[in-house]
Amino acid sequence: MTNGRLKQLRNTGIIAHIDAGKTTITERILFYTGLTHRVGSVDEGSTVTDFMPQERDRGITIQSAAITCTWQGHQINLIDTPGHIDFTAEVQRALRVLDGGVVVFDGVAGVEPQSETVWRQANGYNVPRIAFVNKMDRPGADLERTVKMIRERLKAHPVVMQIPIGREDDFRGIIDLITMKALFFEDESLEPTIRDIPKEMEDVAEEKRDKMLEAIADVDDDFAWAYLEDEELDREMIVETLRKVTCDNRAVPVLCGSGLHNVGIQPLLDAIVRYLPSPLDVEPMVGYTEDDEAFVCDPTDEKSLAALIFKISTDPYVGKLSFIRVYSGTIHSGMPVLNATERTTERIGRLVRVHADQREEVKELKAGDIGAILSLKSARTGQTLCSEEQPVLLEQITFPTPVIKLALHPRTTADQEKLGKALRNLCDEDPTLYVHYDEDTGETILAGMGELHLEVIVERLKREFNVHVETGAPKVAYTETITRPIRVEGRLIKQSGGHGQYAVVVVDLEPLETGSGFVFEEEIRGGAIPKEYIPAVEKGIISAMQEGPLAKQPVVDIKATLVDGKYHEVDSSEQAFETAGAMALRDGLKRANPILLEPVMEVEAIAPQEYTGDVISDLSRRAADVRGIEPRSTGMQSVKAHVPLAQMFGYATALRSVTQGRGTFTMQFSHYQQVSEDTHEELVTQVA
Numbered sequence: 214m215t216n217g218r219l220k221q222l223r224n225t226g227i228i229a230h231i232d233a234g235k236t237t238i239t240e241r242i243l244f245y246t247g248l249t250h251r252v253g254s255v256d257e258g259s260t261v262t263d264f265m266p267q268e269r270d271r272g273i274t275i276q277s278a279a280i281t282c283t284w285q286g287h288q289i290n291l292i293d294t295p296g297h298i299d300f301t302a303e304v305q306r307a308l309r310v311l312d313g314g315v316v317v318f319d320g321v322a323g324v325e326p327q328s329e330t331v332w333r334q335a336n337g338y339n340v341p342r343i344a345f346v347n348k349m350d351r352p353g354a355d356l357e358r359t360v361k362m363i364r365e366r367l368k369a370h371p372v373v374m375q376i377p378i379g380r381e382d383d384f385r386g387i388i389d390l391i392t393m394k395a396l397f398f399e400d401e402s403l404e405p406t407i408r409d410i411p412k413e414m415e416d417v418a419e420e421k422r423d424k425m426l427e428a429i430a431d432v433d434d435d436f437a438w439a440y441l442e443d444e445e446l447d448r449e450m451i452v453e454t455l456r457k458v459t460c461d462n463r464a465v466p467v468l469c470g471s472g473l474h475n476v477g478i479q480p481l482l483d484a485i486v487r488y489l490p491s492p493l494d495v496e497p498m499v500g501y502t503e504d505d506e507a508f509v510c511d512p513t514d515e516k517s518l519a520a521l522i523f524k525i526s527t528d529p530y531v532g533k534l535s536f537i538r539v540y541s542g543t544i545h546s547g548m549p550v551l552n553a554t555e556r557t558t559e560r561i562g563r564l565v566r567v568h569a570d571q572r573e574e575v576k577e578l579k580a581g582d583i584g585a586i587l588s589l590k591s592a593r594t595g596q597t598l599c600s601e602e603q604p605v606l607l608e609q610i611t612f613p614t615p616v617i618k619l620a621l622h623p624r625t626t627a628d629q630e631k632l633g634k635a636l637r638n639l640c641d642e643d644p645t646l647y648v649h650y651d652e653d654t655g656e657t658i659l660a661g662m663g664e665l666h667l668e669v670i671v672e673r674l675k676r677e678f679n680v681h682v683e684t685g686a687p688k689v690a691y692t693e694t695i696t697r698p699i700r701v702e703g704r705l706i707k708q709s710g711g712h713g714q715y716a717v718v719v720v721d722l723e724p725l726e727t728g729s730g731f732v733f734e735e736e737i738r739g740g741a742i743p744k745e746y747i748p749a750v751e752k753g754i755i756s757a758m759q760e761g762p763l764a765k766q767p768v769v770d771i772k773a774t775l776v777d778g779k780y781h782e783v784d785s786s787e788q789a790f791e792t793a794g795a796m797a798l799r800d801g802l803k804r805a806n807p808i809l810l811e812p813v814m815e816v817e818a819i820a821p822q823e824y825t826g827d828v829i830s831d832l833s834r835r836a837a838d839v840r841g842i843e844p845r846s847t848g849m850q851s852v853k854a855h856v857p858l859a860q861m862f863g864y865a866t867a868l869r870s871v872t873q874g875r876g877t878f879t880m881q882f883s884h885y886q887q888v889s890e891d892t893h894e895e896l897v898t899q900v901a
């Protein structure tokens with residue numbers, strides 16, 4: 214029973230860099246799957262997936278919405294992923310819950326730097342993919358060139374299954390190299406018109422079909438034998454083999470079309486159903502029980518519940534929507550579930566499946582499925598829901614440290630009052646967003662993944678929460694860490710008269726590699742401190758990490774091991790141990806050679822070759838470490854460099870001026886490094 218249902222389920226994401234046509238294609242898919250009755254247009258700002266107002270303004274999809282549609286008896290849960298690099302944590306989160314993806318390329322631009330980034334991420338999560346080369350109607354669109362780039366830049370194994378009929382304005386259809394038929398998309402009906410291959414294209418179609426078969430034979434031995442023996446390769450065998458090698462990540466079927474002109478969308482839907490995996494075809498998710506044992510989330514209804522919250526959104530009508538993927542078991546309305554991350558239990562209210570423009574209330578969501586819970590109180594992106602009897606924690610998603618921050622100044626007292634709640638909502642949705650109240654300046658500080666990220670949040674405050682704020686200039690988020698291990702004692706003893714306070718802790722601190730965050734362990738011998746006080750010590754340490762000893766910047770990448778301590782029957786309390794933990798940490802940080810770190814970005818600037826020299830000298834002025842120069846498409850050259858984020862403010866303008874407006878660049882967080890002596894001085898004096 215379960216298997217039948219699961220076989221016909223596809224959890225699929227559309228992955229692409231900005232502007233490749235993801236929104237247009239999603240929209241067309243919703244149209245053809247019969248859920249919308251009009252074809253929305255991105256240019257007019259009327260699409261269904263991009264439902265937040267400023268996404269429409271900006272034409273970028275920021276939040277990944279999960280939408281359910283049906284094609285050929287299969288349920289497709291489409292997860293829209295954002296293409297902007299500032300929001301890659303959102304892409305990562307979506308990639309975790311997908312079983313397969315459609316990667317959209319722009320047929321003119323081919324494989325762009327941002328496509329490389331999302332492709333690498335999809336590799337990281339082992340997501341099987343098909344490629345859709347879009348915009349085949351545009352002048353300069355070139356399927357072969359794009360395929361070559363997929364092979365060379367992405368190191369993938371493309372299997373080209375279609376070729377375009379006609380070019381540019383004359384682009385009218387595609388030849389399906391499996392059925393060897395020509396498909397014309399002449400109206401908006403569900404079926405393309407199928408004709409014989411035009412005479413003048415017969416030879417090239419034969420040649421490309423052979424190439425397709427060879428490409429499959431390259432990655433599958435059984436198929437290679439059949440191909441070499443000249444056996445009759447029927448459609449079924451080709452499709453089956455291609456499904457197998459796609460699901461195993463050995464090959465990437467390549468399709469083409471034009472989202473805007475409705476060419477190739479139905480074959481794309483067919484391909485999603487035929488070649489992309491069902492939840493049964495991928496490795497099951499593994500979680501951990503309370504005893505740290507692996508809990509394999511087989512996608513069966515019988516197993517106990519394990520579901521991951523992968524997105525929270527605030528809907529103007531129904532309030533908080535928590536999107537979940539159920540990995541095993543069943544979740545149904547009315548049942549109590551444990552939020553294993555927060556250790557709170559809550560009764561599930563209503564469950565919905567979201568379609569293009571309406572919500573369908575459902576009684577339950579079963580293993581493999583995706584849907585949303587209405588008004589779940591404690592829910593943040595990345596948390597696990599499970600049954601109370603069998604607590605299980607699905608792996609935590611690790612999010613990168615924020616690199617940039619912004620001070621918020623509410624305009625009026627009314628704005629001030631609403632700000633806290635609005636920010637709490639936004640933080641529930643977006644774990645890459647951090648809010649911090651600076652006691653010294655009385656400012657609310659927002660920290661995130663990039664300038665655009667924070668800009669969007671400020672705009673959402675205004676539009677969705679009616680909170681108006683002025684902002685300071687964006688500033689680099691510095692951090693602090695230590696460079697040598699140290700053993701420290703935190704001692705809080707106040708026993709003069711009345712109820713005293715007593716807590717002593719001994720903590721070993723050691724530096725960790727960059728990006729490791731914070732690790733806490735306890736190795737207490739023989740109950741020197743009762744178990745119930747240990748979480749309080751951790752809490753104290755974490756709270757003291759918010760401000761480092763040098764410049765009051767957050768402390769990262771350290772391990773704290775609680776090794777010893779003392780307590781008093783009457784005078785010890787959680788509060789006392791929390792304070793002792795904080796005291797130990799503050800003292801330890803000062804004495805373990807602390808340093809200040811700054812975020813370094815990976816920058817790629819692309820410009821016509823004649824400007825390469827100027828691009829490099831400008832980057833050098835910004836303390837860049839130039840890492841490579843490579844030719845790009847005709848006449849263009851790419852310069853890759855590591856540059857401290859502090860040096861990158863205003864780079865867009867600078868690049869435009871040194872390249873006569875012809876340069877573009879991408880930038881993403883790379884790593885943290887110790888700041889220069891000058892910056893160190895500057896930051897330290899600022900707080901003194």
Ligand code: GDP
Nearest residue numbers: 231232233234235236237255348351471472473
């Ligand atoms: P997204 O940023 O990937 O979601 O891309 P959009 O769907 O917003 O498309 C970006 C722009 O490309 C819009 O102006 C679309 O109208 C246009 N576009 C999308 N698909 C096609 C296509 O197949 N052909 C042409 N010529 N333009 C397209």
